[in-house]
Amino acid sequence: MAKATKKQALGRGLSALLKDPENDIKSVSDKNADKVIGNVVELELSAIEVNPFQPRSNFNDEALEELASSIRELGIIQPITVRKLDFNKFQLVSGERRFRASKLVGLETIPAYIRIANDQESLEMALVENIQRQDLDPIEIALSYQRLIDEIKITQEKLSDRVGKKRSTITNYIRLLKLHPIIQTGMRDGFISMGHGRALINIEKKKEQIGIYEKVVSDGLSVRETERLVKAYKEQKGDTDSGKSQNGTKEIPGFVSKGIDALKKHLSTKVDITASPNGKGKIVIPFHSKEEFQRIKKMLTGE
Structure with missing residues (x-):
């Protein structure tokens, strides 16, 4: 005392x-x-x-x-x-x-x-310290990561070292910001989890995201049920990730279907593949920033 x-x-x-x-x-x-x-x-x-x-x-x-x-x-x-x-x-x-x-x-x-x-140091201290807290919602964390990247001019790799998180974890949080604002609010308010959000990101059009989101909330769907719902929706739309070509009529060869998930996991991003039964096709890897392009390039080329 x-x-x-x-x-x-x-x-x-x-x-x-x-x-x-x-x-x-x-x-x-x-x-x-x-x-x-x-x-x-x-x-x-x-x-x-x-x-x-x-x-x-x-x-x-x-x-x-x-x-x-x-x-x-x-x-x-x-x-x-x-x-x-x-x-x-x-x-x-x-x-x-x-x-x-x-x-x-x-x-x-x-x-x-x-x-x-100074202001930059204060921003970094505040964001890094708050990211470590257990009671921030996923959108608050995603916004903090994005602010550090935008305002401190830091890459995802360096940010990973700074906050002690895997780069893939940081990428998964930042991708949540692609969700419709209504869905982001629903996640902040606890209507859905980050797992639900990660499933809904696979629906590219935000208007269609809302339709799926409303069903998830109204029916109280689990993350797994939401993933199945999204997969069924994409198959109905003829999405290339569903195992069909872009015209929705030809089956993707088995060796391609089995490799899609491995590519996604390795690159930590969406991968679009179209292929014909004879084995010919193409791979499309979208990116959304200079940093993300450089990250993908490094993983593919080692440079």
């Missing part, structure tokens, strides 16, 4: 240091920076603004109330992380639920780790 009291008192002392205009710390090389940067400091909630880079957009009111009740009883167990913007002005990097719940409780201060970071 004595250690906790001493640490809290130290945090309040550092808070006073940050409020001294003569000690305005703007970089790690400034005087007293080592006393503040990377340490836990008791900050006024009014001096902290929310992070515009926060990937989470849905905050469950009931869950916030439960967290607020815990904070009321036990206090803040894990400090939030902020970056210093200006004199006595900070921005959240992570911990927005704790920040919001503390406001609900009526706290005036909150313990926080202080970082110094």
Whole structure:
């Protein structure tokens, strides 16, 4: 208990240091920076603004109330992380639920780790840290991955190393963004799972995606049932993945049918194959970005 009291008192002392205009710390090389940067400091909630880079957009009111009740009883167990913007002005990097719940409780201060970071670093820290959380929905994760690729200018391979996920996992999440917005909302609201979404992606036309989606929800179909429904739909449409040629009349040779799934799995992308019974045909591998083209090229050529 004595250690906790001493640490809290130290945090309040550092808070006073940050409020001294003569000690305005703007970089790690400034005087007293080592006393503040990377340490836990008791900050006024009014001096902290929310992070515009926060990937989470849905905050469950009931869950916030439960967290607020815990904070009321036990206090803040894990400090939030902020970056210093200006004199006595900070921005959240992570911990927005704790920040919001503390406001609900009526706290005036909150313990926080202080970082110094530019906008790009702050975006990367916020997105990478939030991606690791277990309670983000698949669309929030997909949007976070896409923002890192677009705004940090990072490839899927480097992103894979950065967040500790397989590149195929990242690709599967990003592909969810091809779903109709209504289906994305349904996934965020828990009407369907990521597995359902991955099955529905195979329907290219978004209007037709909606028709299948509505049946999945109304009939309470499982992922496997949804996959079968999508497969049956594509066979009816004469889709090349269903084992028919583009005119829908000729059977694809068995050796091609057996190889389609292996190609898809190896390349982690859709593969279109048309073939005639005599064994002639063609393979079409679509791509949706420069990075994806380069990834496929590397896997096929090794360069």
